[in-house]
Amino acid sequence: MSTYERRVAGKRLKRIDGIGKVTGKHVYASDFALPGMLFGKILRSTEAHARIVRLDVSKALALPGVRTILSAQDIPQILFGTAVKDRPVFAADVVRFRGEAIAAVAATSLEIAEAAVRAIEIAYEPLPAVFDMEEALKPGAPLVHGAWGDYQALPVLDREGNISGRSSMAGGDIEAGFAECYRVYEHRFTTQHVHPGYTEPRTAIASWDGNGDVSVWCNTQLPFDMKNMLAEVLDLPASKVRVVVPGIGGGFGGKLRVGVEHFAAWLARRSKRPVKIVTTSEEELTDAYPRQPTVITLRTGVSKDGILIAREGRVLLDCGAYANSGPATAALALQMLAGPYRTPHFSYESVAVYTNKGSTGSFRAPAGPMGNFAVESQIDLIADDLGIDPLEFRLRNVYREGDKGPAGDTVSSVSIEESLRRAADAIGWKDRKPGPDGGKSRGKGLACSWWLTTGGSSGVYVKINPDGTVTVVSGAVEIGTGAMTGAAQILAEELGVDLGDINATDVDTHLSPYDYGAQGSRTAFSVGNACIAAAQDLRRQIGELVGPLWNVAPESVRLEGKGVVSGNNRLSLAEVAALSQRTGGGLISHGTFIQPMPTFDPTRVRNHPLPAWTSHSFHTHAVDLSVDDVTGEVSINRYVVAQDVGFAINPTYIEGQIEGGVAQGIGQALSEEIVYEGGRVLNANLTDYKMPTMMDMPRVECILIEKPSVNGPYGAKGVGEPPCIQPPAAIANAIAAATGVRIQTLPITAEKIALARLKDGD
């Protein structure tokens, strides 16, 4: 932190979007409507892998109020996708998962659209399907994509069989490493499908205008990516597509990709009417972008005193029927296998696999909880075996400032030791196995991790209005994290105004500067930096405007107290803005920021989009819980998070992020799972898909560590994703401490614990 006292940044101020949201006046995409709009509904496959042998929409089309029905034959056969262009808008001849879109209806009411979907006649010829990753990799397994070799794709290595992507990282000499180990441990872990659980369903309203441009109001996290993706499937130049995000009720990485926007846009184009589509819970749990299931195998070798020497790891990651961000997520898993630990010899591989299940995505900290669950569970297993305290074991191995990461990149602003010690202290680590507790068994666990702050560029226009208020036009959406409040606090700080003086506008890709999007914990970080750049330019403009007026050097001009000051000269910011508007078009600036990509050793890495991390964050979760001795039910007594945030731009909203992340992590740890059976989701509703409620949540004690990053605004680091990484591992370790039972497959349901204890008791 710099030496001067900050007025706005770092303060617990109220969110700029808060009042509208808590009073119910905020317009989310799902609230948005256009006059005369139609309602869209999707016909979805009831087979997991099948050929469509008949599709007859004539009865559906004859229903009064039905305006348009579209299927693959009505639109160009364009394949889209993130890593691999493998997905059609509508399944053409073949469906690849149960829930895949086959046709779409636009009608004057939702009820009519639903009736029309039911009235479409369809017949299938079943094809052999594959649902299990390991089965899918066997020779002779049914192929999810027969034409895989012909697709356009980013480099994903190994275009073969059901492999949609393969990445690796390696360093040292793995064989030599293992050879010198005192002991080598091998374990297998599995994790499940988890839905991001945003409160607002995915929504799109599309409308075509007189210039042949399409406007799409939707709740995407990435308006500029959405624009490009829609341009692709609509076969239009990107500049003919306008994406507006009125508001978004949570995203968590589940709203990065095309959801229903392309259906709405195609239906609107053909019906010549605006079309709105909102997903149902069933659609969310069968065709959304949940976290991928994984199978992780780890082989770790250590010295007698618990120093990590060598590790080999492999992640299989189940993309479902379409690759989407699976290959990238699989790549990120490699750094999670490394963990925040020095490991001289390592070899990590990840394989993204196609199966006949729903597609998957980049849920908050993609690959984070899966990799961390495996690594941090195994650390406890090894420490126990060696008779070393798990905290002590970690402290002996964690990164120190200046260490090299797995890609040979430099790890900087390292705070992992502090986070471990403070979380352990807070949870009362010395007494980590309190034992029996009135029909329950009590234990404590911890898990630590590291994460990156994603780069990419952010641009803002900042206008100082003639009434002294400030408008910031950003291409980044406020997805509910408070990140745009954070960026606004930084802007207010820099311009010497109050947070209440800052107005942030909705994103409109026709009007906003480019932003890489609300993903990867980057929004407050990158937009905040863009705001600093814009404010610097505005200070320069103001200095050049008032300097000659006052006969002072432009550089002497400061912004403070909503005014412009040099020596004894002072004008209000409003006066200067009005003066600029009269004489030169107003105080307007375009600020941009792009995080530099750090150097790394390319020989260590194969096929990784983010091999070297920047603005690393470090964090430890510690939990104190009790397990019912009969039912296996887990109740969490205390939960502590010690997270390095670099600089806490607004501690209140960072704590909110941590609490929310812990809630999602507890869900993944204990209860959430999209349960597939033979390609069918058994629990495609929010009664049977069990997210934690407020009643299930412990109070989360947040310890904010401020080890400044090199690039962040005032040293801030990305804070959004990390909090959901460690709960599964920390909870698994605490359950083991409490009960002696080690569950290596998520979720750790009460049933699994109870059964394991019965078995132990055998």
Next chain:
Amino acid sequence: MSTYERRVAGKRLKRIDGIGKVTGKHVYASDFALPGMLFGKILRSTEAHARIVRLDVSKALALPGVRTILSAQDIPQILFGTAVKDRPVFAADVVRFRGEAIAAVAATSLEIAEAAVRAIEIAYEPLPAVFDMEEALKPGAPLVHGAWGDYQALPVLDREGNISGRSSMAGGDIEAGFAECYRVYEHRFTTQHVHPGYTEPRTAIASWDGNGDVSVWCNTQLPFDMKNMLAEVLDLPASKVRVVVPGIGGGFGGKLRVGVEHFAAWLARRSKRPVKIVTTSEEELTDAYPRQPTVITLRTGVSKDGILIAREGRVLLDCGAYANSGPATAALALQMLAGPYRTPHFSYESVAVYTNKGSTGSFRAPAGPMGNFAVESQIDLIADDLGIDPLEFRLRNVYREGDKGPAGDTVSSVSIEESLRRAADAIGWKDRKPGPDGGKSRGKGLACSWWLTTGGSSGVYVKINPDGTVTVVSGAVEIGTGAMTGAAQILAEELGVDLGDINATDVDTHLSPYDYGAQGSRTAFSVGNACIAAAQDLRRQIGELVGPLWNVAPESVRLEGKGVVSGNNRLSLAEVAALSQRTGGGLISHGTFIQPMPTFDPTRVRNHPLPAWTSHSFHTHAVDLSVDDVTGEVSINRYVVAQDVGFAINPTYIEGQIEGGVAQGIGQALSEEIVYEGGRVLNANLTDYKMPTMMDMPRVECILIEKPSVNGPYGAKGVGEPPCIQPPAAIANAIAAATGVRIQTLPITAEKIALARLKDGD
């Protein structure tokens, strides 16, 4: 013009907004709707001057579907206005003209709102009223505003009685001037109320959002002024008001001020629902912003050989009940009294007068047709009296390059002689009195004038998109003139792309840079210049980006053929834009332009907002017409306009502007008049208010003169307003040439001509 060949600017290319408009897909403000919106309707006074003694809305409020009724007692008593803050949202205790708003209703349908307006009970106590300007100026005349002295106002001189503003210009020694004259002529002219005649009624849809901001979609010409005006009447900071102009079907100066936006905003605020209001023809003809009636007296002294020596002129201008832009229009009349003529001794005065009639505004070339009608009619009268050909008379007196205007400012890029000669040649001036023509009398007339290009600042954001297209975000609205196509042509020229590569967005005051607005013939001129500034900055950015890449000097980098070029290096603009987005936030620029205010002699001027003109334009209209010897009906045989446009950015749309202006001028000359009787409009409908139709229009022959201006883009001058200035005078002069009858009061109806000929025949 510069020496290189232009590819885009100067070409007859199709309008960027053309296809949407001709196919009916363009969304005008009147087409705009919001879900759940209510419909607003205004209760208007049926008295011209009266005290409201009773206002009972209870029966109206009880009608099913009525949601809100507002009158003066329900909102803060704020007075607004342009020159004088004299106008309430709703008449409080006193109404000042017939048609004034007293209350407003919001209901679920327009029919219910209309029924509710009828159900409001109201009683008046009549007050003495004044309708005639000259009566209004007499001592003891009823006062339109008793509290005039207490109002906030710009300097308007003489806050007394019914005078809302007074301005003057004087130079030389008027008494000495008249003393040396050979002859002195004195004449009186009168002109009428004329409606701007835009095709789209004034419309507003207002909606309040969760942050307490109000968005108003409307068809204003001045979104930023509208924002400020609404902030005033809504008692909000300006930055809480957002004005969006989806589209606008003509303005002509009639959509500069608050129309129904404030009613919609107040109704929406109280009903907590969006509210839409669209004016009817009756409302347009009773409470809009028509051209002011004037009474003009001229006293002009000349030498024996027809050289102007001295002129005294006075304009009375009828503002109606509220001053609005009356004082400014009256001031502009002073330059029109001067005309484009050297006059060593002069004294001009204008007085804006309150009467109990509807308010008035700044219709296209405010004060232009009125002043020109008087001056150019009198020139012909004098020339005839002296036996000098009217063309020759004018040529002896018009400005030469470097002459001083009436404010002592320098008149530059003077082309009046060329325009006179070319228009006269084209109309066949040598045979200007062909005489009898089969039951008709035929004659030719001409009139010349000058005009300014209004200043004020314009800002644009220009983004080069990664697909190589260009988005321009401007605060200026396309009101139907093609001006934004002109600005886009300039931008395309500068960036080396095609016009089709440019996208212009709708204006949204939250997102667009400031613009002084679509008024004063300034849009293509100022926005075009802002585009040049933005393009220069983009060239700089591109040079700095690719220069180091190619190892060439950044200044060597050129933009041509949708590419970036230096020596043998070449990248497409799309590639460079994509590169910039990946490495630095994209190619974005903020360009601004503000026309410098020229110097003038302040001792010559009292109370004038635009004393010195810049980027002067010069123009002559010539008409060949026949008058029916029995009915007096005028039929126009040929119509020629020779207009100096500086540089014809797009000749087609300039010709369109000229044709439209001539149509409006012919209407003012021959048929249009809002007819008042005792404060009541007798012809408040479009059947009895007679605008020319296509059948009444002659083909207009356009001669575009290109005498480059100092400041305009490629030398362009403002072109929008001038074409409606001269038709009344040119037509009056031609009628006099044809018939010997001189009509000095507009409109010159067939009846007036026939009656005058009968009288002459007596």
